[in-house]
Amino acid sequence: MLKVGIYWFCNDLRLLDNSMLLKAATEVDKLICIYCFDPLWLLPNRYGLVSMSVNRVSFLKESLIELDKQLHELGQHLLVCNENPINAIKDLAIEHKVSTIYRSCQIGYYENQQWLALRNQLPSINFVQTDTLSLYDQDQLPLLPLELPKTFTKFKIAVQDLAVKKPAPLIEFLPPSPLKQTDWLRYFVNDLNPAFKFNVELEFNAGETAGLKQLKEYFNSGCVNQYKERRNELDGWGNSSKFSPWLANGNLSPRQIYFNLKLYEQGFGANESTYWLFFELLWREYFRWYAHLHGKRLFAFKGIKGLNTLTSFYPERFQKWSNGNTPYPLVNACMKELNATGFLSNRGRQIVASCLVNELAIDWRYGAAYFEQQLLDYDVGSNWGNWQYLAGVGADPRGKRHFDLEKQTKQFCTDGIYINKWQASNPYLYLDSVDAADWPIV
Numbered sequence: 001m002l003k004v005g006i007y008w009f010c011n012d013l014r015l016l017d018n019s020m021l022l023k024a025a026t027e028v029d030k031l032i033c034i035y036c037f038d039p040l041w042l043l044p045n046r047y048g049l050v051s052m053s054v055n056r057v058s059f060l061k062e063s064l065i066e067l068d069k070q071l072h073e074l075g076q077h078l079l080v081c082n083e084n085p086i087n088a089i090k091d092l093a094i095e096h097k098v099s100t101i102y103r104s105c106q107i108g109y110y111e112n113q114q115w116l117a118l119r120n121q122l123p124s125i126n127f128v129q130t131d132t133l134s135l136y137d138q139d140q141l142p143l144l145p146l147e148l149p150k151t152f153t154k155f156k157i158a159v160q161d162l163a164v165k166k167p168a169p170l171i172e173f174l175p176p177s178p179l180k181q182t183d184w185l186r187y188f189v190n191d192l193n194p195a196f197k198f199n200v201e202l203e204f205n206a207g208e209t210a211g212l213k214q215l216k217e218y219f220n221s222g223c224v225n226q227y228k229e230r231r232n233e234l235d236g237w238g239n240s241s242k243f244s245p246w247l248a249n250g251n252l253s254p255r256q257i258y259f260n261l262k263l264y265e266q267g268f269g270a271n272e273s274t275y276w277l278f279f280e281l282l283w284r285e286y287f288r289w290y291a292h293l294h295g296k297r298l299f300a301f302k303g304i305k306g307l308n309t310l311t312s313f314y315p316e317r318f319q320k321w322s323n324g325n326t327p328y329p330l331v332n333a334c335m336k337e338l339n340a341t342g343f344l345s346n347r348g349r350q351i352v353a354s355c356l357v358n359e360l361a362i363d364w365r366y367g368a369a370y371f372e373q374q375l376l377d378y379d380v381g382s383n384w385g386n387w388q389y390l391a392g393v394g395a396d397p398r399g400k401r402h403f404d405l406e407k408q409t410k411q412f413c414t415d416g417i418y419i420n421k422w423q424a425s426n427p428y429l430y431l432d433s434v435d436a437a438d439w440p441i442v
């Protein structure tokens with residue numbers, strides 16, 4: 001009897017260094033490749049926001065279109081389903097008598113709940129997952145899944161000398177799909193899909209080819225030599241690697257970056273900056289396992305520390321922050337950049353997050369949810385983990401971080417060019433609307 005498998009693509013949209021897809025290709029005779037665009041992502045969530053802005057959907061769509069083309073070259077197709085994955089995959093699995101479902105390991109709580117739900121509904125099917133999105137495999141980290149070093153520094157010391165697995169080779173063969181050509185009409189990877197109607201011009205080109213191009217160009221440019229000194233700049237393509245949007249969609253893997261970095265160091269020498277890029281990849285790694293370990297607590301107001309912070313919700317302040325209309329020009333410039341491009345430097349993210357938590361005294365989760373909506377590189381662990389950190393309810397042993405906005409402006413925007421670029425030099429004078437009629441006459 002023919003063995004039929006389903007490969008469930010998530011944030012691993014690539015054919016290079018995709019060991020899970022490689023395994024699926026060798027184990028089954030027929031393979032269904034599917035991506036599920038959950039309609040929930042476009043519905044308002046508990047923060048009154050959506051999970052995916054127009055920019056994010058557009059970036060994802062381009063990436064899926066490219067993946068579909070790559071699969072075509074191997075005689076395959078990508079089913080892009082506008083449905084909850086549990087229903088879509090369950091129906092396909094039953095209809096095509098599937099024996100195994102494959103997926104890259106996910107760290108998000110809800111993604112893991114879906115996997116468990118599907119497993120429960122399809123008890124006779126094998127479910128296989130592997131780490132394709134991290135530097136290390138889970139079994140290399142001795143304390144997991146029950147524990148993780150409490151701070152990043154302890155984590156870094158424990159893992160930084162572990163061996164990183166070599167990236168898997170390019171996939172050059174895939175078993176054919178069991179679906180007939182006519183069945184494809186039920187699915188789509190084109191503009192018929194209501195979720196994909198948006199089309200915007202982004203600074204980042206999506207997909208694996210563009211990701212690999214950035215990987216090559218970044219190391220060829222030699223910018224990594226000054227990475228540590230430049231990474232805090234607010235603007236400028238070469239000041240940081242810009243790998244994050246491709247990493248988040250899985251067009252690039254951290255292992256590919258790691259081995260390119262090692263090659264660079266062999267050719268041109270290692271220095272503090274080249275080490276620092278690895279150091280930042282370790283932060284990403286830390287937040288991945290942090291999300292995996294803490295599950296739902298990643299999204300909890302009290303964070304992983306269970307701390308109550310003094311905060312409230314001010315709809316007007318939140319709206320002003322989101323639109324870049326606060327009394328702080330630097331914050332406004334950052335928010336305008338985020339809204340226009342779907343990207344913001346690390347320093348910019350820290351500044352606007354600190355402003356939301358400290359100056360505006362808003363519940364940090366609204367800021368995290370807004371970033372989730374806007375960031376092309378949205379990653380559940382890095383986003384919610386960094387927000388918890390800044391809000392003082394996460395992994396920071398020092399507690400809440402407060403960035404002095406005046407000092408930050410002097411240090412990172414002395415010439416005012418960045419603020420002018422985003423037309424943010426005339427801020428709103430007031431944080432809250434003041435109605436003179438509310439004040440007693442004296």
Ligand SMILES: Cc1cc2nc3c(=O)[nH]c(=O)nc-3n(C[C@H](O)[C@H](O)[C@H](O)COP(=O)(O)OP(=O)(O)OC[C@H]3O[C@@H](n4cnc5c(N)ncnc54)[C@H](O)[C@@H]3O)c2cc1C
Nearest residue numbers: 240241242243244280281284346349377378379382383386
């Ligand atoms: C409030 C807040 C929210 C954030 N949300 C996200 C997010 O959703 N997705 C995301 O990828 N990053 C997030 N970051 C981390 C960081 O800002 C971005 O990874 C970085 O700015 C991306 O640009 P780059 O690729 O040029 O980074 P580089 O400076 O070139 O770093 C290389 C890679 O290291 C990793 N990295 C760097 N800094 C961090 C960090 N602080 N935490 C975790 N990983 C890091 C990223 O994968 C990045 O691509 C957030 C930071 C803050 C302060």
